[in-house]
Amino acid sequence: MKYAAGLDLGGTNIAGGIVGEDGTIAAGGSIKTHADRGPDHVIRSMGDFVLGMIEESGKEVASIGIGSPGPIDHEKGSICEAPNLHGWGETPVLAKMEEYTGYECVLENDADAACMGEKLFGAGRECDTIVHLTLGTGIGGGLFINGRLFRGGKGSGAELGHMVLNADGYRCGCGRKGCFEAYCSDAGIRTQVKEEIEGYPDSECSRFDISEINFKLIRELARKGDVYAEKVYQRVVRYFGIGIGNLVNIFNPHAVILSGGMIKAGEEFIQGIRDKVFEEAFDSMVGDCRICVSTLGDNAGVLGAAACALMNQ
Amino acid sequence: MKYAAGLDLGGTNIAGGIVGEDGTIAAGGSIKTHADRGPDHVIRSMGDFVLGMIEESGKEVASIGIGSPGPIDHEKGSICEAPNLHGWGETPVLAKMEEYTGYECVLENDADAACMGEKLFGAGRECDTIVHLTLGTGIGGGLFINGRLFRGGKGSGAELGHMVLNADGYRCGCGRKGCFEAYCSDAGIRTQVKEEIEGYPDSECSRFDISEINFKLIRELARKGDVYAEKVYQRVVRYFGIGIGNLVNIFNPHAVILSGGMIKAGEEFIQGIRDKVFEEAFDSMVGDCRICVSTLGDNAGVLGAAACALMNQ
Numbered sequence: 001m002k003y004a005a006g007l008d009l010g011g012t013n014i015a016g017g018i019v020g021e022d023g024t025i026a027a028g029g030s031i032k033t034h035a036d037r038g039p040d041h042v043i044r045s046m047g048d049f050v051l052g053m054i055e056e057s058g059k060e061v062a063s064i065g066i067g068s069p070g071p072i073d074h075e076k077g078s079i080c081e082a083p084n085l086h087g088w089g090e091t092p093v094l095a096k097m098e099e100y101t102g103y104e105c106v107l108e109n110d111a112d113a114a115c116m117g118e119k120l121f122g123a124g125r126e127c128d129t130i131v132h133l134t135l136g137t138g139i140g141g142g143l144f145i146n147g148r149l150f151r152g153g154k155g156s157g158a159e160l161g162h163m164v165l166n167a168d169g170y171r172c173g174c175g176r177k178g179c180f181e182a183y184c185s186d187a188g189i190r191t192q193v194k195e196e197i198e199g200y201p202d203s204e205c206s207r208f209d210i211s212e213i214n215f216k217l218i219r220e221l222a223r224k225g226d227v228y229a230e231k232v233y234q235r236v237v238r239y240f241g242i243g244i245g246n247l248v249n250i251f252n253p254h255a256v257i258l259s260g261g262m263i264k265a266g267e268e269f270i271q272g273i274r275d276k277v278f279e280e281a282f283d284s285m286v287g288d289c290r291i292c293v294s295t296l297g298d299n300a301g302v303l304g305a306a307a308c309a310l311m312n313q
Numbered sequence: 314m315k316y317a318a319g320l321d322l323g324g325t326n327i328a329g330g331i332v333g334e335d336g337t338i339a340a341g342g343s344i345k346t347h348a349d350r351g352p353d354h355v356i357r358s359m360g361d362f363v364l365g366m367i368e369e370s371g372k373e374v375a376s377i378g379i380g381s382p383g384p385i386d387h388e389k390g391s392i393c394e395a396p397n398l399h400g401w402g403e404t405p406v407l408a409k410m411e412e413y414t415g416y417e418c419v420l421e422n423d424a425d426a427a428c429m430g431e432k433l434f435g436a437g438r439e440c441d442t443i444v445h446l447t448l449g450t451g452i453g454g455g456l457f458i459n460g461r462l463f464r465g466g467k468g469s470g471a472e473l474g475h476m477v478l479n480a481d482g483y484r485c486g487c488g489r490k491g492c493f494e495a496y497c498s499d500a501g502i503r504t505q506v507k508e509e510i511e512g513y514p515d516s517e518c519s520r521f522d523i524s525e526i527n528f529k530l531i532r533e534l535a536r537k538g539d540v541y542a543e544k545v546y547q548r549v550v551r552y553f554g555i556g557i558g559n560l561v562n563i564f565n566p567h568a569v570i571l572s573g574g575m576i577k578a579g580e581e582f583i584q585g586i587r588d589k590v591f592e593e594a595f596d597s598m599v600g601d602c603r604i605c606v607s608t609l610g611d612n613a614g615v616l617g618a619a620a621c622a623l624m625n626q
Contacts, residue, residue, distance in 0.1 A: 071597070129466025141563075145458055145466070153442025153458070156597060157565025164555050164593075166491075167479045176558075176593060178479075242477050245489075249472040250454075250563070252465030280477075280489060284384070284469060 003059040005050050005103070006306030008110065009068045011035055011084025014046055017299065018057035019306035023121035025299060027057035035084045039091040047100040063104040065309030066097065067113035067301055071156040077107055080156075108308045110134075110301060112149055112158070114294075115142025116311060117304030118257045122296045127254035131247045133160060135262035138173070139181045145251070149311075161185065165242050170195065183239035186214040186261075192232060193218075203228035215262050219269070237269070241276020248281040248289055259294035316372040318363050318416070319619030321423065322381045324348055324397025327359055330612065331370035332619035336434035338612060340370035348397045352404040360413040376417040378622030379410065380426035380614055384469040390420055393469075421621045423447075423614060425462055425471070427607075428455025429624060430617030431570045435609045440567035444560045446473060448575035451486070452494045456564070462624075474498065478555050483508065496552035499527040499574075505545060506531075516541035528575050532582070550582070554589020561594040561602055572607035 001020045008015040010033060017028035031049050033042060046066075054061050070082025077094025079085055094107045108116070115132035118124040124132070128147050134140035141160025143150040152158050161181035162174050169178025170191055182188040193213045197206050204226045205213065215236065221229035244256055256277075263270065274291045281289075296303050314333045321328040323346060330341035344362050346355055359379075367374050383395025390407025392398055410418045421429070428445035431437040437445070441460050447453035454473025456463040465471050474494035475487050482491025483504055495501040506526045510519050517539045518526065528549065534542035557569055569590075576583065587604045594602075609616050 127466075145463060146461060148459060150458060152563075152565030152598070153440075153567050154565045154598070154601070157563065159562040159565075159595060159598070162562045162595065163476070163559045164478055165480055167552070167555050168481070174595070239480070242480050246476045249475045250465075252467045252469055252471075254466050282472060282475065282487070285465070285467070285472070288467070 002310060003057070003061050004306045004309035005054060005061050005064040006302040006304070006309065007046060007050055007064065007066045008113075008301030008305055009033070009042075009046065009066055009085075010301075011069065011082070014042075014049065015299075015302050016050055016053055017302040017306065018053050018059055018061060019303060019310070020059075021120075021310055023303060025302070026059050027053045028299075028302065029053065033084070039085075039088050039093065040096070043091075043093060043096045043100060047097060050103075051101055061103065063106060063309040063312065064097065064101060065106045065108065065113065065305040065307065065312075066093070067108055067110040067305035067308070068093075069110050072107055072109050074107075074151070074155050079107070106308045106312045108149075108305070109151070110304070111140030111142045112151060113142075113304035113308050114140070114259055114300055115144050115257075115304070116149055116307040117296055117300055118259075118294060119144050120307040120311060121303050122294055122300075123257045123290070123292050124255050127290075129251060129253040131160070131244075131251055131253045131256045133244075133256070133258050133260075135185065135258060135260035137186050139185050140260075143251070160243075160247065163243065163246060165239055165246070180239065180243040184236055184243060189213060189215055189218060189232060189236065192235075196228075200228035205229055215265070219265050237272040238276060240273040241280050244273065244277045244291065245280025245286075248277060248285050252285045253289055255290040255292060257292055257294055259296075259300055263293040315623060316370070316374045317619045317622035318367060318374050318377040319615040319617070319622065320359060320363055320377065320379045321426075321614030321618055322346070322355075322359065322379055322398075323614075324382065324395070327355075327362065328612075328615050329363055329366055330615040330619065331366050331372055331374060332616060332623070333372075334433075334623055336616060338615070339372050340366045341612070341615065342366065346397070352398075352401050352406065353409070356404075356406060356409045356413060360410060364414055374416065376419060376622040376625065377410065377414060378419045378421065378426065378618040378620065378625075379406070380421055380423040380618035380621070381406075382423050385420055385422050387420075387464070387468050392420070419621045419625045421618070422464070423617070424453030424455045425464060426455075426617035426621050427453070427572055427613055428457050428570075428617070429462055429620040430609055430613055431572075431607060432457050433620040433624060434616050435607055435613075436570045436603070436605050437568050440603075442564060442566040444473070444557075444564055444566045444569045446557075446569070446571050446573075448498065448571060448573035450499045452498050453573075458564070473556075473560065476556065476559060478552055478559070493552065493556040497549055497556060502526060502528055502531060502545060502549065505548075509541075513541035518542055528578070532578050550585040551589060553586040554593050557586065557590045557604065558593025558599075561590060561598050565598045566602055568603040568605060570605055570607055572609075572613055576606040
């Protein structure tokens with residue numbers, strides 16, 4: 001069986017694993033990123049970490065996949081700009097990792113890597129066209145089209161969270177109004193609550209600091225009968241339906257796969273989204289399109305990075 | 314030089330031409346469709362028409378491309394449903410044309426064919442990723458992605474006109490609210506005017522029957538200083554900016570190419586759209602993306618159909 005190493009580079013931690021082409025993890029672990037010590041330090045410690053795992057696993061590894069936040073410059077093999085990894089743009093991460101480890105490396109945006117993980121190991125295994133959304137503070141998008149990862153024509157595309165769904169809607173962090181992300185992410189929900197909470201002084205939401213507001217809390221309060229929280233929750237579901245409906249009409253995909261913290265809200269939430277998408281998208285397109293959640297769990301980042309390496313072989 | 318025949322099958326007319334791989338047209342013409350006489354009649358007259366042109370041109374033609382309205386069933390080689398071509402779904406148009414003419418044939422949706430025409434002969438020649446929009450009664454979409462036509466994962470996608478841009482907006486013909494097409498097409502403009510005109514009794518628009526309202530008229534009236542027409546015109550430009558901005562964020566394309574009746578409004582209109590897209594989309598994506606109009610003129614349909622045949626060889 002073929003094996004690859006997967007590294008999920010985050011601003012705080014780096015998770016890693018030695019992954020077989022059947023998705024089994026032969027060795028794994030995580031280290032602190034220590035991003036403040038700069039890219040050269042991080043690359044060396046990431047290199048030592050992965051070499052240790054390869055040795056521990058006893059497997060023959062062909063290459064190393066690295067999933068990183070932020071847009072990737074695929075020509076330079078560098079990370080343009082990412083939270084906690086500021087100023088890495090000029091560092092040829094890919095070349096330095098290859099030199100340090102002696103292995104062929106692949107560097108991919110983490111949302112794209114997550115999509116590849118679903119394709120190879122997860123809910124997208126039998127699908128040729130996949131729309132993948134990572135739901136959390138923002139919305140990350142990944143596209144697998146006609147049997148290939150699609151990174152956008154010029155390599156930094158698939159900003160699916162910055163599709164305007166309501167031109168007169170809430171202000172998004174990107175400066176536009178009414179983006180998908182302004183409705184259906186933790187950051188978006190905070191903006192909505194901040195703007196509206198004065199009108200709902202009886203809502204439990206008003207007892208929390210705005211930084212504590214997120215989808216999980218809104219859902220809990222809605223379940224307890226909080227009228228304003230229920231209003232926000234229903235709006236989130238509605239706009240998921242509209243946003244995913246748009247993507248179904250555009251891509252006519254075999255599957256729309258949802259990952260990230262929000263999917264822990266459970267099946268009722270996902271079924272609510274599904275019902276709305278069926279209302280929204282063309283019957284001919286949504287009819288046999290699966291709208292489902294990732295099956296990869298907490299290892300999704302490592303599996304995605306390894307998938308990029310395995311599919312590159 | 315390689316040649317192919319291109320047929321642009323419409324509900325009223327069929328245009329055709331013998332097209333070289335450099336885009337020159339060696340012979341061409343058009344006939345009436347007589348759709349009321351049924352698919353078998355139309356296939357025979359289309360066959361006679363193309364065989365006549367091939368003979369007239371004196372060129373060796375390898376295959377025939379047919380561009381048709383409506384979604385195509387590529388497995389059956391049939392036209393699912395199109396205006397004036399009702400009930401053609403069960404007719405294997407492709408097989409019957411191949412049998413009747415003795416040539417290999419390619420059947421493609423006309424919006425997809427138009428995109429291929431731009432790729433091979435037009436404004437998209439040097440582009441690997443193209444978003445193509447045909448602007449008229451509705452909005453037709455075509456996508457060329459990573460060097461290939463993308464018809465949607467399951468073959469009937471790229472309904473770019475049915476991307477919701479304002480969830481609380483005007484009702485679209487498809488049943489949703491606030492689609493791109495509800496703002497930026499002749500049909501959409503008619504709906505807007507119908508809904509609003511009572512509030513603007515002084516507008517020249519109120520002197521026209523609703524069936525006479527279209528973008529061209531709105532633009533003319535706006536130029537003459539009609540306040541309501543100007544309001545509609547500015548809204549059309551704004552929503553083009555938002556809709557194309559979304560597509561740029563999703564696809565990060567090398568070019569967005571506009572075709573169809575509306576582009577005759579001229580450079581000022583296109584520049585207005587461009588300015589708005591630059592405001593809307595991410596700088597990194599829109600920076601070197603060309604937003605331009607088709608250069609293929611009235612032969613776009615024939616050239617697109619021929620391009621499908623040439624690129625299929």
